[in-house]
Amino acid sequence: MRKNILILCLLMSILLLAGCGKKNTNPQVTPTPGPTVPAEPEQPSPTGAQSQTEEDNTDNGKKGTLTIEDYYPILEDTEYVYEGIGMEYASFTVFMDYFDTDVGRYQTRTDNGGTVTAKVMEIKDGKLSMIKSVGEAYYRDNLLDTEEEKDAEILLMEPLVKGTRWTLPDGSKRYISNDKVKVETDLGSYDAIEVTTETADSTTKDYYTPGVGLIRSVFRANDHEVVSTLSEIKKNTPxxxxxxxxxxxxxxxxxxxxxxxxxxxxxxxxxxxxxxxxxxxxxxxxxxxxxxxxxxxxxxxxxxxxxxxxxxxxxxxxxxxxxxxxxxxxxxxxxxxxxxxxxxxxxxxxxxxxxxxxxxxxxxxxxxxxxxxxxxx
Known part of the structure; x- marks a missing residue:
């Protein structure tokens, strides 16, 4: 009996060795390299915004999953300071007075040195809209429960990809013109989306970046240009x-x-x-x-x-x-x-x-x- 077992083990070892010694009948195919195209030199942008290539935008897969909440964060006791050129009131500050995440509404105050404007924003159905704007708002009142104005302005709309477009109440056209833009500011370099607004006689380009919000706005009419760029973020500042x-x-x-x-x-x-x-x-x-x-x-x-x-x-x-x-x-x-x-x-x-x-x-x-x-x- 013991002799039969030894013979059986010997036969199994021979079969295993024979299987390991077989050659691969499916040889690997090495792809033929394509022609190399020399890269064109980058041309500097007068507004500090540069389009990115697919290779530069390593987080392109993430951008498709970002939502408006990512581009309009809640920052308590934080003052945004924008430095402007091109007109007297191009510089301004923004502070968030109130927010209510349950209803998706936020109230900010914008001070451009000439007046103070209270704005109520709403995030709903994949849209960021300014549903109310009150000028000369030198007082501070909670307006979050306000009724939405008929001419509410949509600032951003999902999907946040190039080509998304909508029409404003005044007939102006607004669309995401680029979702891979690098914007240089005094605070550093930001990856942003570019939102273009076209009227009969002017063009405005707004740049938003995740975790921060609006970082630059560029208004052009004829040969005149007004630029407002985020220059400072003051945290823990009531x-x-x-x-x-x-x-x-x-x-x-x-x-x-x-x-x-x-x-x-x-x-x-x-x-x-x-x-x-x-x-x-x-x-x-x-x-x-x-x-x-x-x-x-x-x-x-x-x-x-x-x-x-x-x-x-x-x-x-x-x-x-x-x-x-x-x-x-x-x-x-x-x-x-x-x-x-x-x-x-x-x-x-x-x-x-x-x-x-x-x-x-x-x-x-x-x-x-x-x-x-x-x-x-």
Whole structure:
């Protein structure tokens, strides 16, 4: 039996050796190299943007998967600084006041040195749209729940590839003209997509890069060119605003005190202003506007250009002022809020009811007018 087993093992070894010794009957084919084409020298772009070749764009496969959220990131307490050439207001700063990722809306403020514009952006259905724009927005109000304007402007549209195009409400044509552009800035080199907007007499090229957003905008009309380029990103930088607060004095005059107010992204304006009003006044003879227990329940600028402010009941209960000073307090609040929002009328209510104390009674909807006659500069 043992002899038979040895013979069987010997036969199996011979078969294995024979199989390993067979030659490959499918020889490998070496491809014939194609002709080498000399590369053309790159021509410098006057705007600092250069198209990339397929070889340069090593992450081309990733670009197809990028979404608008990648090109419009949420950056809290961050100020973008753009340096411009070609016109006075080509330089500007951008700060994000509010955002709500649940509804895909974002509110920014753009300051070009001549005016401040609040813009509400919305990311929805593969589109980045500016659904509202408010000029002269020197105040800070949450506009995220605003109704979309009929002439909402689409800034970006998926797919984020060359050839995607759409028409703006004014009839202008906008399209992704290049998805492989290298843009040189003072902050470094960025890989960007190029979005072109064509009107009857002008062309604008905007460049967006993932993780940053807009890095350059180039406007051309005839022989004139205006260029705005991202030059600085200031992180951990809240928005600081100088606000005039008006206080009555024991001399029955109203005095103005300027305070620097700090707003972080998504801060509620009424709460920040409430805290500022409650801070100790520099002069002891200035009468406080509200008590430490008083709350500002709501504060906003209406479509009728009237500021609406609602206080808690402690506003009246803890005022401790005679009729003369009560009138001065109401006038100081009116001047403070009217000046901040840039309007002439303020409607004051208490727990959503018309203002009513032992001295003063306001009718429903009645407003107080901004009046600087008693203000001491």
């Amino acid at each position: 928005y600081i605003q100088t606000v005039d607060f008006y206080y009555p004095d024991t001399d029955e005059k109203i005095h103005v005190v300027q305070k620097e107010i700090t707003f972080h992204t998504n801060d509620v304006t009424r709460l920040v202003l409430e805290k500022a009003v409650k801070e100790k006044v520099l002069k002891d003879n200035y009468v406080p506007l509200i008590s430490t227990n008083t709350k500002i329940n709501s504060l906003y600028l209406g479509k009728d250009h009237i500021v609406y402010v609602d206080f808690s009941k402690e506003f009246i209960e803890e005022m401790q002022a005679g009729s003369g000073f009560e009138q001065l307090i109401l006038q100081s609040i009116t001047n403070t809020l009217g000046s901040y929002y840039g309007v002439k009328e303020v409607c004051i209510t208490v727990d959503e009811e018309p203002y009513e104390s032992g001295h003063i009674l306001l009718k429903e909807g009645e407003t107080l007018k901004v009046n600087m006659d008693s203000v001491v500069q």
